[in-house]
Amino acid sequence: MANPKILIVDDEPNIRDLLTTTLRFQGFAVQSVSNGAGTISAVLAEEPDLIVLDVMLPDMNGFSVTKRLRSAGYTSPILFLTAKDDTQDKITGLTVGGDDYVTKPFSLDEIVARINAILRRTMAKEEEAMIIAGEITMDQDTHEVKVGENTLDLSPTEFKLLRYMMLNPNRVLSKSQILDHVWEYDFNGDAGIVESYISYLRRKIDPIASEPLIQTKRGFGYMLRVPKP
C-alpha cells in the first residue's frame, strides 16, 4: 500500500510547516491548506486518508467544515486541533466514528501517535499498537507499560518520553531533540527538564530491569539500550 495521504488545515503558517515537515518525515504524503473554503475542494481532489483540521479557522469553524465534508460523502477520519479552553461538549460533538482530537499546543510525538492510532483502526494497519524494546513493552492503546512481568506506572510526560526513546532505540538522542519531540512545541524552558525526567524514568525502570537501560552519552545525549535480536 502506498503512503497514507494526509491533509493539514490550519491558518497559522508555522503550525502548517511544522506539521508538514514532521509528517512527511514520518512517511506520509502531506498536503496543506490554510482555510475552510479550500478544504472541500482539496479533499475531493486528493481524497486524503486523514485530515488534520484546526477547529478555529478564519472563514468557518470545524462544525461547518465537517458538516460539508460529510455531506459531500467524505468518510475518512478527522483529527481535530482545538484550543485547550474549548468546552468539552463542543469537542465531543465533533468527534464521531474514528475521529479524535488534540489540544494546542501539542507535542509532535503526540500528533504522530494519534494519527497512527487512527489509521491503525481505519486502515487495516495491524500490529503496531505494541512497541517492544528489549524487555520493555508498551501498548499504545491501553497505555500499559511493562518491564518483563512488572507493570510500570508512568505520568503522561514520562510515558511520552519513554515512547519516544522506545521508537528510537540504540540511537543517541540529544536533549534538544527530545525536547522537540516530546514537549509541546511552544515549550520555552530549559533543557534541564529532560534530565529530570530521565531521572524519574530511571528510578522507575532500573529497580526492575535486569540492567540499566537508559544510558547517558555525556556531551551527546541519552540512549535507550536494546540488545540486538
Add this chain to the structure above:
Amino acid sequence: MANPKILIVDDEPNIRDLLTTTLRFQGFAVQSVSNGAGTISAVLAEEPDLIVLDVMLPDMNGFSVTKRLRSAGYTSPILFLTAKDDTQDKITGLTVGGDDYVTKPFSLDEIVARINAILRRTMAKEEEAMIIAGEITMDQDTHEVKVGENTLDLSPTEFKLLRYMMLNPNRVLSKSQILDHVWEYDFNGDAGIVESYISYLRRKIDPIASEPLIQTKRGFGYMLRVPKP
C-alpha cells in the same frame, strides 16, 4: 548516484570558505550564499540535498528562512549553525523532520559526521553508520566502539579523535591536521594536547588490541595502522 548537493548559508566569509573547502574535499557538490535573501532563489535553482544554515544572518534569521523554504515546498533537511550561547529554547524547534544543529565554533569532523548522518537517513544510504578499521569498529548511532569483542569507553574528544583516525587509516596525520579536524576551529591552545589524547587513546586501546595500532611517525605525526583486507 551523483554527489549530494549542499548549500552553505553563512555571512562570515571565513566560515563559508572553511566549509566549502572541507565539504568539496569530502566529495559533495557545494554552493554557498551569504544571506537569507539569496537562499530562496539558490535553493529553487539548485535543489540541494541539504542546507547548512547559519541561524544568525544579517538580513533575516534562520526561522524566517526555514519558514519560507518550507512553504516554497522545499523539504530537504537543514543543518543549523547556532552560537553556543544561544539559549536552549532558541534551538528548540529546530531539530524536526530529520534536521539537526551544531554549535559554533564547531569542528570540521563534527560537521562532516552530522551531514553524513542526516544524508544516511534521508537518502537511503544504508550501512554507513558503522566505521571499521581493522579490529576496531565504531557505530556512529550508538557511539559504541569495540576492539575485537571488548567495548571501549571513550570521552567525547577521545571519540572524535579516534573517528578521525579511523576515517584516515594508514596515513600519517600531522598534529596540526588533527587539531584542525577534531578540535573546534577557534581553539588556540598548544598542539601538545594532541599528544595527551593520543596517549589516552593508547592507554585504552593497547591493552586489548593484538598489537599497537597507533604509531608515532616522529617529526610528522601519527598513523592508525590497519592491515590490508
Add this chain to the structure above:
DNA sequence: GCTGGCGTTCAGGTTTCTCTCAGGAAACTG
C-alpha cells in the same frame, strides 16, 4: 476548599572531562 499528583525550576553535590605543565624517556644528529 482541600488534597495529591504533576510539571517545572533551581541549586548543591558529584562525576567526568579538558587542558596545561613539567619531568623524564626516546630518538635523532653530528
Add this chain to the structure above:
DNA sequence: CAGTTTCCTGAGAGAAACCTGAACGCCAGC
C-alpha cells in the same frame, strides 16, 4: 657519545555536564 629535539605521561586545576532532592504553583477530583 653528548647534545638536542621530540614525544610520552602523570598530576592537577578548573570547568563542564550531569544527577537529584526540594520547593513551588497549577489543576483535577474529592
